[in-house]
Amino acid sequence: MSQKVALVLSSGGARGLAHIGVIEALEEKGYEITSVSGSSMGAVVGAFYACGKLKEYKEWALNLDRYDVFKLIDFTFSVQGFVKGERVFKTLKTIIPDQNIEDMRIPFAALVTDIKAKTQEVFRTGSMYQAIKASVAIPTVIKPVMINGREYIDGGVTNPIPIEHVHRTEGDILVVSNVNAIMPFVKVKEDKVLEAESATYNQKIQAFINGWGKLLPGNTETEKKLGFFDLLNESIDLMQDKLTSLLLEKYKPDLLVNISREACSTFEFYKAKEMIELGKDLFEAAYQAKRRD
Numbered sequence: 036m037s038q039k040v041a042l043v044l045s046s047g048g049a050r051g052l053a054h055i056g057v058i059e060a061l062e063e064k065g066y067e068i069t070s071v072s073g074s075s076m077g078a079v080v081g082a083f084y085a086c087g088k089l090k091e092y093k094e095w096a097l098n099l100d101r102y103d104v105f106k107l108i109d110f111t112f113s114v115q116g117f118v119k120g121e122r123v124f125k126t127l128k129t130i131i132p133d134q135n136i137e138d139m140r141i142p143f144a145a146l147v148t149d150i151k152a153k154t155q156e157v158f159r160t161g162s163m164y165q166a167i168k169a170s171v172a173i174p175t176v177i178k179p180v181m182i183n184g185r186e187y188i189d190g191g192v193t194n195p196i197p198i199e200h201v202h203r204t205e206g207d208i209l210v211v212s213n214v215n216a217i218m219p220f221v222k223v224k225e226d227k228v229l230e231a232e233s234a235t236y237n238q239k240i241q242a243f244i245n246g247w248g249k250l251l252p253g254n255t256e257t258e259k260k261l262g263f264f265d266l267l268n269e270s271i272d273l274m275q276d277k278l279t280s281l282l283l284e285k286y287k288p289d290l291l292v293n294i295s296r297e298a299c300s301t302f303e304f305y306k307a308k309e310m311i312e313l314g315k316d317l318f319e320a321a322y323q324a325k326r327r328d
Contacts, residue, residue: 037067039207043198043288044077046191046275047214048173048301049310051076053294055093056314057212058084064322066210070142070202074190077197077212078145078170082163085143088131095130096307104304111178120177124168133164142202145170146190150179155193157200173301174271195275198286208289212314215275220295272296292321 040061044054054077061068073081083092099107109122136143137160145158145166158166161182169180169187179186190197196213203209283291294317299306 037065039069039204040066040210041201041203041207042068042071042081043196043201043209043211044071044073044081045211045213045215045279046075046077046189046195047294047296048076048299049303049306050214050294050296050298051080052096052304052307052310053214053298053314053317054080054212055089055096055307056311056316057210057292057318058089058314059311060315060318060322061210068141069204069207072144072146072197072201073170074146074195074197075171075173076214078190079167081143082136082139082145082167083131085136085139085141086131086134086163087140091130092127093307093311095127096304097311099305099307101305104302108302118177120168120172120180124164128164133162136160136163136166139163144197144200144202146194146197146200147180147187148190148192148194150174150186150188152185155190156187157197191275192271194278194282196279196282198282198288209286210290210292211283211288212292212294212318213279213283214294214298215272215279215296216293217276218293218295220297290321290325292318 042058042061044051044057054073058068058080068084071081071085073079080089080092083089107123107126109119111119136145136158143159147156147158147166147169148154149156158169165180165182169182170190171177172180172188174188174192177189179188181187194200195215196211198209198211201209292314294313298313299310
């Protein structure tokens with residue numbers, strides 16, 4: 036009989052693609068994933084796995100290049116966020132139809148944050164796409180999502196690693212994939228052409244963000260030493276570091292797969308192949324280290 040696994044997938048933007056590699060590595064070793072919870076990008080990967088469509092999502096992600104990703108970002112000028120977040124999900128729906136969470140093949144929980152109530156909420160029922168769209172709504176980056184009169188943002192704000200919300204069954208083990216780990220990351224050097232393309236892609240996004248950030252009240256060059264997006268990232272990272280440490284200390288996983296937050300940036304979704312392979316490699320490293328304990 037296969038060892039059952041309750042799987043928890045952290046927030047982390049494009050780094051969350053590494054969760055796919057962790058899932059594949061678990062299954063290759065004969066583990067049976069019986070439930071999954073996720074926050075932000077972890078909710079996206081977790082949802083597609085729970086509904087049996089991770090293969091389709093992976094194939095779609097692997098075919099994205101830098102400019103495909105850029106075209107999927109529907110920029111907007113709004114005080115609530117500079118990305119609508121609608122275009123990418125509209126595209127995904129043509130590949131993977133929506134379904135109710137309660138109808139998925141295994142229990143799934145998506146973490147979101149109720150911005151008005153200042154509380155974390157767990158979606159275990161209702162539209163899969165509504166849940167994951169709300170869970171990835173990064174504050175001031177992606178516009179909040181309104182569901183039943185309540186305004187939701189990124190689940191990672193209140194719970195970047197939702198261990199306590201994964202469904203547990205008798206005899207299962209707890210596996211956590213954390214793509215926000217503070218640890219060194221040695222990048223494989225890109226060739227000069229790819230490096231230049233990557234720089235152009237990141238510059239385009241940064242230029243829009245900087246222009247949008249200057250429109251915010253009090254956000255002047257003399258008042259800020261960090262760029263707008265840098266300051267936002269640093270603030271969120273600091274908060275999530277503290278929350279993650281507390282959660283991992285309280286709910287000790289049987290196996291923890293740590294992936295460096297330096298592996299890629301939030302919007303580098305064109306790095307799917309690299310991230311998936313990294314997830315597999317670091318799962319194997321964590322697995323072997325656990326066996327030696």
